[in-house]
Amino acid sequence: MGKRMVIHKWKVWVVRIAFSCGLLIISPTLQTEAATKNSWTVKVNNEYKAKLVKKKDQWYLQSTSIQMKNKKGTERIAYLSIPSNVGLASGYYYFWTDGRIDKRKKFHALDTKIGTTRFKGSYYFGKTAGRLKQTAGWIVFKGKKLALNKNGKLYTNRWYKGYYLTEHGTIATNRKISGTLYVDAEGKKCAKEEVKLSKLRIKINEKLKGYSGNWSVYVKDLKTGDVLSINETSMYPASVIKLFVMEAVYAGAAEKKSVLTAM
Incomplete structure (x- = not known):
């Protein structure tokens, strides 16, 4: 009985050592794969799947269903549904002709439709990594105070919160708007x-x-x-x-x- 117990314990220790070595061999492989992962599957416009590839600090959309090089400048927008572990938030993005996301914070003129959403006008892609800003309110862009609607579209030729916005979206000052409506040096309504x-x-x-x-x-x-x-x-x-x-x-x-x- 004594010899059998010794042999049994010896076998257990051999198995434990082998299992530990296996972990030591397998773990670095898994870590290397995770560190080098630069491609993820995303859903585009809630219609089809595509690959989102990261090269250095740039993001590229690779798909046979959508080719940005074949689209007009007013149509190079897409909604990306992105997994939470990618490091890029889901939302609307504007693209270069090579499929690269335009990460600049700027306005883009659009004239297209995605699903039931119609885009026509100037839209502000001012969130992180160039994502469309879909929050209504005032923003300051290049030193100018501008206003957006809830879809990120620039307000123009209309009144907004007591101010009249010109065709460029800036606040009108010291001028006649229409009829008996005038605005002063601060852009507020006033008498002639x-x-x-x-x-x-x-x-x-x-x-x-x-x-x-x-x-x-x-x-x-x-x-x-x-x-x-x-x-x-x-x-x-x-x-x-x-x-x-x-x-x-x-x-x-x-x-x-x-x-x-x-x-």
Whole structure:
């Protein structure tokens, strides 16, 4: 019995050692394969499968069903359903003619249809790796304030949150929009008479920042009839005589300066 027990234990240890060695041999192989994986199967436009290949820091879509080189610039967009472990989020992407994802944060003009979704206009591919930004709201692009709808399309020639957006998507300023609608230097709606003095409004507001007293400002250009009103509140008017006194003082100072210069 003693010899049998020894032989049995010896066999168990041999099996354990062999199994451990097998793990040591197999594990590096699995790690190498995982480290070198650069191709994944993705679904395109929820219709067919394709290969998404990563080469250095670039992503390429390889498929016989869709060839970007055969598409117009306004059609080179596709929706990719990507596995979570790839490192690239699912969404709409714009492509170069060689099938490479355009990772730049920029607008692309589109005129195409994917499923039931129609794309026509300028769209902002401003998310990570060039993915289409599908969130409505304001963005700042190249120093300009622009607005998008929920599909990432640039708003143009329309009102948005109190501002009128031009054909380029920028906020219109100091101009007539239509009929009796005007916007001032800040792009806000105003009366026709307030357009020319709107820059003065900005300067006055800057001067009055942090002022806690009761105040109201009313300005009228006596030559053009343009008016400006800020914080319109009923108050006792300032003495008109003081204005004439101030004018006389300034006129006298200017005249004295002229005389001194002539001497």
